[in-house]
Amino acid sequence: MPKIKLAENTVQLIKDICKEFENKESELINVLHQVQSKLGYLPAEVQEVIAKELKTSVAKVYGVVTFYSFFTMIPQGENPISICMGTACYVRGAEQVLNEFKRQLKVEVGESTEDGKFSINCLRCVGACGLAPVVTVGEKVYGRVAPTDVKKIIAEYKNH
Amino acid sequence: MDIVNLTIDNKPVVVKSGTTILEAASGVGMHIPTLCHMKLEDLNIENKPGGCRICVVEVEGRRNLAPACCTDVSEGMKINTHSMRVINARRTVMELILSDHPFDCLICAKSGNCDLQDMAHNLGIREIHYKGEQSTYREDTSPAIIREVDKCIMCRRCETMCNEVQTVGVLSAINRGFESVVSPAFEMNLDHSVCTYCGQCVAVCPTGALTEVDETGKVIRALSDPTKTVIVQTAPAVRAALGEEFGMEAGSLVTGKLVAALRRLGFDHVFDTDFAADLTIMEEGTELLNRLGKHLAGDKEVKLPILTSCCPAWVKFFEHQFPEMKDIPSTARSPQQMFGAIAKTYFADQLGIKREDMVVVSIMPCVAKKYECGRDEFKTNDNPDVDHALTTRELAALIKLSNIDFTALPNEDFDNPLGESTGAGVIFGTTGGVIEAAVRTAYEVHTKKELPKLDFEELRGMEGIREATIDFDGLPIKIGIAHGLGNARKLLEDIQAGKSEFHAIEIMSCPGGCIGGGGQPYHHGDAGILKKRQAALYTEDKNKTLRKSHENPHIIELYEKFLGEPMSEKAHHLLHTEYFDRT
Amino acid sequence: MTKIKSLADLRKMKEEAQSKIKLRENSTNPDQVVQVKVGMATCGIASGAKDTMKYFVEELEQEAIDAVVTQTGCMGYCYAEPTVEVKLPGKEPLVYGHVNKEKVHEIIDKYIKRGELVDGIIPVSFKTIDD
């Protein structure tokens, strides 16, 4: 794993968030949520700072980060693509849509493209079952997506 | 206390409420098999995740099978511990565990001593019906411990030891589902982590996932090299446990056979770490009295309490976790390292050989000692004072390998000059022993009076944290004792918070002290074994004619001929060390 | 905001709130306002309910129609999102499904302005606790 040196203000940001939660170990998940929402991901160095601030072991922090699928240690692509894999979407062909995204972008689930433009993730039900299968790119929701729509969706973001 | 009536396999049983099914069954001689569960009575150590599901039993009226280890009995309960349904479930669960476990039993370090292997045998597993993908992980080799994570069965015992008992916090369950496994943060190697190498994870691992680094090969090579003089030292706790590896009762003292075996293995000189323990007392005791004297004289610079420093895992622990306190522990090296330093100078001179031609092997109850002898500050011209540290278990393997019938060996004596020791050195192997040994010497040096009674019962026992005040002829000396790093942490935090004041504290990393070390024969969760080893050491102490370190004639001679006096410049150079901030 | 200090206060407050709403809803006075509720739960928003709401606000303003446009939760008709309830003064509320920009225009033009029904009404298919 390449070591990153955290900027002084990033460290301060993390410390401030921990402090907001009174540096309580039991607030670990809230802290992780806050930090990830600010930094986009939770690299090892960030987890080390959090562990120190909350006076817990970094192994425990890592154990929690790897337990919950919401937390990620990999920076997301500029345009994070999420394919809903809830049952409603599945029975309406979400898997084929996912495969098409993987094929077009040549990355696996959880990975980012080399140019950092896209990353693919799977979601469990965004609750838009009426629109199944559903794909989200960033905040935007695409409903009733067919594998043939994939190319078009990607193209929308290609030149951004 | 409420009483509960129940039946187990149609047998009426009466137990106290709050008893688990497992305990209730074991009380009437029915041993329900367990794998993840481990309880060390009196040491306050319990691992009870209820995860392996081997101990399931049938409870009448319940929809599912109940895990015996974490189900409390209730009035009128009817339990069947070996119905068809139970046996089928147990065997299937075992097959599932094995289906994700490498099949290399024949070449596994744990073979023959493996809880998992025994359980498979006891459950009569002949075939695995459910085959599939097996988890594979990178092997992690550190200076002391090898992690073969493929063999992890997620019993979580190591996690409990590392976090709850030792509070080191290196190991945690990571990921989830089939991918879950116990690992350091970021799946880093142990040697990049804050691991102290205390080896308590190794001591409790039911499979070969965690083992010590095997150095028997190196020792065999050294023994067969005619250009080398190979000398050996054996730690106090080894003699109280080695016999177990040869089917002897726990607590059997095998000092004489141990010496005989080492001699037959071909060591040129068979010495005793107890000698170095006596030496440690001379240095550490003097340091204590020095600091105490200055303190009493009103010197504000001097720091008390003084903490013992014999335990390498403890040293690494405070270097990582309490670096701000690194000037409090005694600067005295551990007995293993004092022995090495003296052997490769004083004794090498006596033999007239160069240090490079001498190989010092130590037999230790410990895996951290492997790491300790590799520390840079214990090397001269890149040549370590101690070349190889073997665990008690590795020594047993070496003896078996060399076709020696251990139980039939005669009792033999250590060689001189580094083989003579006092009872004070012997009790270094148990919690409370180092400080008791120190008190025996410090008292007499300080008061210039002979101790009326040598057995300090108030310092003995298995309580995790103990306190006692010893009267130094009118001067009350407050002593603290902690074994298990979690207890050590508590004590240190209390000191930092100003909650408690001590003059001297003994700290040992392993529960029970060195007798419970990570390199000892596996206790398989039986705390009684540790107690028997402890009793054996006190017996050996009692049987010794000399029981005070400063009365060891060879120690006196060593100072006269070589070191001058305790804390002399030469002693300082050879027998003391410094500590590093490792954060 | 002042705190409600007792159950009696709370009851009074309920009545006030109710009469305020009743006044708005049940008046036959044609000057009274039109009420538009847009289903703004996740599925609605995912189907463009935010835009629908925006269109309503903009177009009603342009047409100078006195109306209140508010958001509400999920009406349950996920298959027909975005869904909108329109209540003309003195009339039963009507729910429309699949309300996109064109539909907004049609609803305002035909239903709100002229009282004509528009295709796409979702019939009420449930009872409430007061039925």
Next chain:
Amino acid sequence: MTDYKMHLLICGGTGCKASESDEIKNRLNQLIGDLGLADEVQVVLTGCFGFCEKGPIIKVLPDNTFYVQVTPNDVVEIVEEHIVKGRPVKRLLYTDPNSAEQISDSKGMDFYKKQIRIALKNCGFINPENIDEYIARDGYQALGKCLSELTPEEVIKEVKDSGLRGRGGGGFPTGLKWEITKNVENDQKYVVCNADEGDPGAFMDRSILEGDPHSVLEAMAICGYCIGADKGLVYIRAEYPLAIQRLKIAIKQAEEYGLIGDDILGTGFNFHIELRYGAGAFVCGEETALIHSMEGLRGEPTFKPPFPSVSGYMGKPTNVNNVETFANIPVILNKGAEWFSKIGTEKSKGTKVFALAGKINNVGLIEVPMGTTLREVIYDIGGGIKDGKEFKAVQTGGPSGGCLTKDSLDIPIDYDNLLASGSMMGSGGMIVMDESDCMVSIAKFYLDFTLEESCGKCTPCRVGNKRLYELLDKITQGKGEEQDIEKLKDLSVVIKDTALCGLGQTSPNPVLSTISNFEHEYKAHVHDGKCPAGQCKSLLRYDIVEDLCTGCTLCFRNCPVGAISGERRAPHFIDQTLCIKCGVCFEKCKFNAITLT
């Protein structure tokens, strides 16, 4: 203002559309135009009435005449009789099967209103971000009444008498749960709302929180009053940002009004509510795992007992209920236990919210009384199967549930009946499947889900489910062996019997229920190497029929892996070793020259 005298509402739901409702509308408009009535009568197409088996439906306003099974041929009669002469066409009226009476006025006849909205009472009615609208609809009245006029014992009795059972899946009696927690002595207790709705395809909790957050807050405060807790925690999925936002607003508004906080309504009762966020772990729906997660730990469940009611959050007595359960509480206390307990079946009282999804026309959220049949839900409310396909199965209870078949369509839905038929209530997801869904693949889909969501703590779930998945995968790849179906069954039984928590104990349900209902489909995969639904790719085979192939090269040009070869104007061939069964050739061929077997 155009003032139509009459409106004809024609159902334009998918089911009715299939039965020519468009044609009916066209003919009606034409006839009305011909008669010069276009300014007086308006014909409008509506969404589904939820009475699809009797479609197409026409409702006439203002007289509320309700015509069923109308055909285009009936149009003339309706116009001439009803519109012109004002006489309803009797033969098209609905006949009540019980009374055998024809019903003309649909006002007061809500036989097609199969739904009753209790938990969803305010969803879609009030602005969830305005507490006044909630108060106007009886909001916080129940709390006020409890605090001012009832003892905790009385409130608990009312909840017990109502027969309300936990809506999160298990169906444990809510009142009893409250009573147990109340009876544990401790100076600190907690009320927890489980809003970690994780079942894929279930989103009722989210809808309630987004549409009516105050009902949950009010119920939590009532629960706190009953059990003696002054603190409530909502554990909510981080994937629900809108629900979180609305909850935050609701808490703030309720605090400003003093309906949450210290000395509520001057009664001396204090109750504070905080939010805790989930982070994407299905197992955290299990209450012990949820509590660990709230404590900042890995969401691993622990063995019960001790139950949270004795030792929960921070080791203190904790009452955990889910969102829908809480949403029922204010209604029960306002309308009375007796009113509530009249709805539903003997052992399952009240209503249940279901999320209808999958191959069904009216995907959405519905709330029906317990005891409603699956047929009513799927056909009368759900509008039947999409694209006119055949109903095959309905999956209830999410990954813990099972698949029910045609044979179960007339079972009244309640906790016990669903359990008895091999599924479970779960949180209320209902995924409808048609003939093109392969049941082995469905079982595999759910196993894949549990596999990924298993916490890994106990062997049966960690390793057992992996092996189940592998066996299913093997079967869908056509590599299944004779004994594999038996192995699946045997292993499933042991996993159910030995797993630590509810997730593991129910994870084999999708496997067992599909085997018991569709064993022939498993056998077809294993014995004949065929997937009857045509979904398992590895079992498909595309071939080019030599006689029909014109050698147009279209398939050759479209094949993504170059598996097709052949000369121009000569028959082409598919290399089966290269074919990835994507089906592009099949779709592209204009001459039906490609067969799929």
